[in-house]
Amino acid sequence: MLWLKAFHIIFxxxxxxxLFYLPRLFVYHTEVTDEAGHQRFxxxxxxxxxxxxxGMLGTLVCGVLMLMNNTAYMQMGWVHAKLGLALLLIGYHxxxxxxxxxxxxxTNTKSGRYYRLINEVPAFFLVTMVILAVVKPx
Numbered sequence: 066m067l068w069l070k071a072f073h074i075i076f077x078x079x080x081x082x083x084l085f086y087l088p089r090l091f092v093y094h095t096e097v098t099d100e101a102g103h104q105r106f107x108x109x110x111x112x113x114x115x116x117x118x119x120g121m122l123g124t125l126v127c128g129v130l131m132l133m134n135n136t137a138y139m140q141m142g143w144v145h146a147k148l149g150l151a152l153l154l155i156g157y158h159x160x161x162x163x164x165x166x167x168x169x170x171x172t173n174t175k176s177g178r179y180y181r182l183i184n185e186v187p188a189f190f191l192v193t194m195v196i197l198a199v200v201k202p203x
Contacts, residue, residue: 069131076123081191083117084154087161088184094168095177107169114165121158125151142203147194154190 087110094106128151131138138144164180167173196202 066131066134069127069134073124073127073131076120076127079120080117080124080158081120081187083113083120084158084161084187084190085184087113087117087165088180088186091164091168091173091175091180092177092184095173095175095180103168103171110165110168114161117158121155125155141201143197143201146203147197150190150194150197154187154194157186157190 090106090110090113094103094110097103097106132144164173164175164183167175
């Protein structure tokens with residue numbers, strides 16, 4: 066079970082690194098004016114999204130396996146809250162596809178400031194989910 070927990074954390078760190086960095090790439094992408102720079106950011110965003118998707122899938126698989134190995138967790142309120150936040154985070158992860166597509170097709174209308182604000186969303190999830198998993202307040 067400890068190996069599973071270790072890999073859950075490793076995948077989670079990978080996922081969150083991408084969730085923090087992709088919107089930051091969007092900030093920088095808004096400032097690019099040349100075609101070579103545009104293509105570079107499109108490539109970086111696509112590759113980062115692939116890596117963070119692997120992190121997401123690994124996190125989910127390990128999390129589900131941990132729940133299957135200890136069904137008592139499903140009786141605990143903090144697990145329900147964490148699962149709810151995980152579902153919202155998965156939604157946010159997939160929502161990031163839309164700005165990637167807008168940048169790729171050169172139809173982005175959002176500012177760097179907008180993406181700086183979006184960049185803060187994963188911080189809420191990270192702090193809340195770690196507190197739930199460690200403190201287990203419910």
